[in-house]
Amino acid sequence: MTTPTPTTYIFKKVGDLPIKADVYLPSSPAALPAPILVWFHGGGLLQGSRVGAAPHLKRAVDKYGLAVVSLDYRLAPQASLPEILEDVRDGIKWVREELPGLLGEGKVDPTRxxxxxxxxxxYICLLSGLPISGVTPPPKALLPIYPITNSLGPFFVTPQRPVKYSEDGYIYTDEDMKVHRDPTSTLLSEAFQPRVPGKPFARDNRMNFYTYMVQEGNLAQLLFAKAPGVNPADYAVAKLVYKDMPPVGGFTAVVGCG
Structure with a gap:
């Protein structure tokens, strides 16, 4: 099965920063209008990009007759979690209201x-179905895969020196991550670089920022650096669930990954 090629759109701008969406459509006309799966990448909300969508997700477009929309969002700490959720809300609104017209009549079904x-x-997926995200109406279903559910969970507040999965045991310094941990640094909506076997990233590369966060146990500080009056505990999923929220499927264990 071939992997579909996406069409890239800018769904939002924040100042001069474009925030993009990659749209994958099934090749068979019989699958249209296709239901929509909006995908959010991982990376601790600190790094990553829509372009890092896994091959099996892309193959699902034709295998299951889905329209997959992989959305970028602003990254912390240069954006706070509340601002990231603004991008989630605006991205889903764009998918529902603007994308059908851009693609042409009958290509996607925004009601599904x-x-x-x-x-x-x-984590973003779960929050998109909860009132705190501002997404209205909420998605029909939420399919999180090993999500973060609380930035104050033990994994994210317990420093690891060295990080257990580190290949060389290097301890990243504040100087290494100086630019990335500074909330006033340049705002980013994507930070992704494929890893080349045998060629580690430079110590100050953004792709090491997640490991630095695990090393320091400071996810909550990074997510709310630009929202100092906000309590990170208020964004713990367990505090936000409600009886009539959208159905949740997938793997929903609380684990130490980003």
Whole structure:
């Protein structure tokens, strides 16, 4: 089965920063109008990009007759979690209201929309079905894969020096991550670079930022650096669930991944 090629759109701008969406459509006319799966990438809300969608997700487009929309969002700490959720809300609104017209009549069915994502993306997926996100109406279903559910969970507040999965045991310094941990640094909506076997990233590369966060146990500080009056505990999923929220499927264990 071939992997479909996406069409890239800018669904929002924040100042001069474009925030993009990759749209994958099934190749068979019989699958149209296709239900929509909105996908959010992982990376601890600190790094990652829509372009990192896994091959099996792309193959699902034709295998199951889905329209997959992989959305970028602003990254912390240069954006706070409340601002990231603004991008989630605006992205889903764009998918529902603007994308059908851009694609042409009968290509997608915006009334059948679910969200999904892995790790940090799974966290966003869960929040997209809860009132705190501002997404109205909520998605028909939520399909998180090993999501973060609380930035104050033990994994995210317990420093690891060295990080258990580190290949060389290197301890990242504040100087290494100086630019990335500074909330006033340049705002980003994507930070992704494929790893080349045998060629580690430079110590100060953004792709090491998640490992630095695990090392320091400071996810909540990074997610709310630009929202100092907000209590991170208020964004714990367990505090936000309600009786009539959208059905949740997928793997929903609380684990230490981003």
């Amino acid at each position: 929309l679910a969200t999904s994502g892995s790790s940090a993306g799974g």
